[in-house]
Amino acid sequence: MSDDRHPAFMPLILVGGLIFGFGxxxxxxARPEVVLDFLQFEDFGLVFVMFGGAAVTGVAFVLGxxxxxxxxxxxxxxxxxxxxxxxxxxxxxxxxxxxxxxSGICPGAAYASLGIGNVTILWALAGMFLGAYxxxxxxxxxxxxxxxxxxxx
Numbered sequence: 001m002s003d004d005r006h007p008a009f010m011p012l013i014l015v016g017g018l019i020f021g022f023g024x025x026x027x028x029x030a031r032p033e034v035v036l037d038f039l040q041f042e043d044f045g046l047v048f049v050m051f052g053g054a055a056v057t058g059v060a061f062v063l064g065x066x067x068x069x070x071x072x073x074x075x076x077x078x079x080x081x082x083x084x085x086x087x088x089x090x091x092x093x094x095x096x097x098x099x100x101x102x103s104g105i106c107p108g109a110a111y112a113s114l115g116i117g118n119v120t121i122l123w124a125l126a127g128m129f130l131g132a133y134x135x136x137x138x139x140x141x142x143x144x145x146x147x148x149x150x151x152x153x
Contacts, residue, residue: 006073021112023049030112032104032121039101092135099127 024030027049037043064071065078083089100106103124105113110128113121 004075009073012073020108021115024109024112025116030105030109030116030118032113032118035100035106035109036104039104095131099124099131103127 021030027045028034029046029049034043035046038046068078070077096106103110103121105121105124107125107128110121110125114125
């Protein structure tokens with residue numbers, strides 16, 4: 001973490017997360033059965049929740065740089081960070097989608113689901129943490145082997 005961040009940065013991140021979790025719980029998107037109904041084309045409420053979130057984000061992305069110039073709490077400049085579409089993005093997206101379909105919940109909503117008493121979601125969270133750990137281990141191992149192969153040339 002950067003030392004030049006505003007002292008309110010972390011408390012505001014916490015408040016933002018709580019508001020996000022409350023919104024997920026209030027809209028019933030923290031309930032896996034609602035998400036699974038959406039994925040089976042039986043309930044389209046999630047479309048409206050996603051559209052609302054996308055609209056607020058879109059407005060913030062357009063107006064933020066124009067009105068503020070710099071991020072208010074970090075002082076960083078606003079810039080786009082584009083990730084190229086490659087094999088890792090495709091495989092990662094596929095794994096995320098399969099996990100979302102099997103558990104009926106994405107990582108953000110899983111935490112909100114814990115807040116509304118869904119203790120069985122701990123299995124899905126454990127799977128997410130295990131998958132993240134294995135991906136990090138695999139990436140570190142492949143980078144090490146790439147470095148060793150390059151050094152041997």
